[in-house]
Amino acid sequence: MSITEMIEQAKDTVSIRRVFGEPIVQDGLTIIPVARVVGGGGGGSGSGEREGDRPSEGSGGGLGFGVTPTGVFVVKDAEVRWQPAVDVNRIVLGGQIVAIAALLTVRAIVRARARTARRR
Structure with missing residues (x-):
C-alpha cells in the first residue's frame, strides 16, 4: 500500500462521525455522543547497496488512531445539556x-x- 492510499484511508477514518456519533432518539430525548479522536502516522523509505541480483530498497508506513469518549449532549425540549464522561x-x-x-x-x-x- 502506498503512502497516498494510506492518507486517503485516513481521511475516511477521521471524520465528523468519529467525533460526534450518530444521535440516539428515544421518548423525545436526543443523545449525541462526543469523543476525542487522536491520530498520527509516519512513513519512510530507504535504499542501499545492491545485494546479489536484488537491489536493497525498502519503504514502509504506519497509521494509528485513538478514540476517547468525552461525554454526550442531551437535547430535550429545545434545551441542550452537556454530560461529561x-x-x-x-x-x-x-x-x-x-x-x-x-x-x-x-x-x-x-x-x-x-x-x-x-x-x-
Whole structure:
C-alpha cells in the first residue's frame, strides 16, 4: 500500500462521525455522543547497496488512531445539556499520584525530625 492510499484511508477514518456519533432518539430525548479522536502516522523509505541480483530498497508506513469518549449532549425540549464522561482510570491515576506525593512528604518530614533529634 502506498503512502497516498494510506492518507486517503485516513481521511475516511477521521471524520465528523468519529467525533460526534450518530444521535440516539428515544421518548423525545436526543443523545449525541462526543469523543476525542487522536491520530498520527509516519512513513519512510530507504535504499542501499545492491545485494546479489536484488537491489536493497525498502519503504514502509504506519497509521494509528485513538478514540476517547468525552461525554454526550442531551437535547430535550429545545434545551441542550452537556454530560461529561467519567474516566475512572484517570481518577485512579490521580489518586495514586497524590498518595505517592503524600508518602514522600511524610518520609521527608520524619527524616528531618530524626536528624534534628540526633543533634540534640
